[in-house]
Amino acid sequence: MRNITIIAVASALLTGAALIYAAPALSQDSMAPAAEANAAGATPIKGDAVFKAFHGKEGIDRIIDDFVIRITTDPRISERFKNANLLRLRLELKDQVCYLVGGPCTYTGKDMKTSHAGMNLRNNDFNALAEDLQFSMDKEHVSFSAQNRLIAKLAPMQHAIVTK
Amino acid sequence: MKSYKTFMYLPMAAFGLAIASTAMADDQPAAPAANDVVGDPNAPVSHFDSGRLLLTQGISNIEGASGGGLATWATISGYGTRDAIGGNVHFSYVGTPQYGLKDYGIAIGFFDRLELSYTRENFDTGKTGGYLGLGQGFTFNQDVYGAKLKLFGDAIYDQNTVLPQVAVGVQYKHNDKAAIIQAVGGKHNDGTDFYIAATKVFLDQSLVVDTTLRFTKANQTGLLGFGGDRNDSYRPEFEGSIGYLVTKKLVIGAEFRTKPNNLGFAKEDHWYDVFAAYTLNKHLSVAAAYTDLGSIATFKGQRGVFLSLQAGL
Numbered sequence: 001m002r003n004i005t006i007i008a009v010a011s012a013l014l015t016g017a018a019l020i021y022a023a024p025a026l027s028q029d030s031m032a033p034a035a036e037a038n039a040a041g042a043t044p045i046k047g048d049a050v051f052k053a054f055h056g057k058e059g060i061d062r063i064i065d066d067f068v069i070r071i072t073t074d075p076r077i078s079e080r081f082k083n084a085n086l087l088r089l090r091l092e093l094k095d096q097v098c099y100l101v102g103g104p105c106t107y108t109g110k111d112m113k114t115s116h117a118g119m120n121l122r123n124n125d126f127n128a129l130a131e132d133l134q135f136s137m138d139k140e141h142v143s144f145s146a147q148n149r150l151i152a153k154l155a156p157m158q159h160a161i162v163t164k
Numbered sequence: 165m166k167s168y169k170t171f172m173y174l175p176m177a178a179f180g181l182a183i184a185s186t187a188m189a190d191d192q193p194a195a196p197a198a199n200d201v202v203g204d205p206n207a208p209v210s211h212f213d214s215g216r217l218l219l220t221q222g223i224s225n226i227e228g229a230s231g232g233g234l235a236t237w238a239t240i241s242g243y244g245t246r247d248a249i250g251g252n253v254h255f256s257y258v259g260t261p262q263y264g265l266k267d268y269g270i271a272i273g274f275f276d277r278l279e280l281s282y283t284r285e286n287f288d289t290g291k292t293g294g295y296l297g298l299g300q301g302f303t304f305n306q307d308v309y310g311a312k313l314k315l316f317g318d319a320i321y322d323q324n325t326v327l328p329q330v331a332v333g334v335q336y337k338h339n340d341k342a343a344i345i346q347a348v349g350g351k352h353n354d355g356t357d358f359y360i361a362a363t364k365v366f367l368d369q370s371l372v373v374d375t376t377l378r379f380t381k382a383n384q385t386g387l388l389g390f391g392g393d394r395n396d397s398y399r400p401e402f403e404g405s406i407g408y409l410v411t412k413k414l415v416i417g418a419e420f421r422t423k424p425n426n427l428g429f430a431k432e433d434h435w436y437d438v439f440a441a442y443t444l445n446k447h448l449s450v451a452a453a454y455t456d457l458g459s460i461a462t463f464k465g466q467r468g469v470f471l472s473l474q475a476g477l
Contacts, residue, residue, distance in 0.1 A: 123215060124248070156321060
């Protein structure tokens, strides 16, 4: 009886996972159009609790200012930003993060796939940037659970951004 | 016999010391080459990039695989991204009123896809060995050789789907006390476990969840042999973990693992634990758990503390 229960539960879990994997609606290709329809790369968080946890626009400004300093001095990825327009990057990141965490902002930059095209980015680059963002959010004393809400929005962008 | 042990332990200890010695240093990644440009496809790639995020390799459990303390997860050991190789050495100890279990091992992760591991377990019956008629300090030694292959999914990146990271694995286990195993009703002193694991991080809830299905004949994970007078066929067993990500360095959680009951002489119980794992940096982590291992070889109430140290890259 116990064994049947274990097999049934485990089979259900594995079948569920397999069906989800097989379902074309969840394939990477069909996800891409939905994400690109929204240039910011993800739908925003609902409500304003996370926006408040980021200390509003002022907090996000401080985070991004600190973040851009980090990524342009992080030996792992700093060379990527050698020719970047840092002022524009700063402004667009502020808009993007503000929008994603539920703030009253609009993102007017390019979509994630286009803006990173041709850079041959790897997971190592993507993760390095995520770690730098975590340091900046830590410095602003954003709670870890609120940080994870934003990272939950950013993480799937790996599919569009990492091309190598 | 002694020289064989030295041959095994020395490289592991050397590797561990080498890695641990970097643990106290700041994580300063190597500078890129001078002719690097944005998007240069010839940019140097480090094959030891330690590029995965903190905590994403789990800890090494007693069978030496990446996971929680009791459950084996779908994660791959080491911090290497899919472009790199990583790994670790670990040492763990769990002490219960009647027994002590030590284990140490090495695991290597290849390209966030394949994990190979070797672990040596020493199950010391202490004074209880005397009561069991084995002799005081009687120790069962088990070698566990593991291979795990990630099939699909990414526990971290796949936040906008319910799809987990899924891996399958095998663990070949060999226990050196064949005669005693036979004496207590065990059928074999070696055996192979097969498992499939599904692991996912739910960042919106700051949770890591694992569910694993294991096909095994092992008694007390092999420490008392494989198969028994009550049953000598493969049974499906379940193990799982739920962890809460407190900070980027600290996870706390609980685990559960079902066990077969193959031996007539001694009932075997399901295992539970509550755990905390702390990663100092990508080179050093520690874990502690309070675990309930139930009844082992007729002695009930085997609850105790589990401590583990892991060093790697």
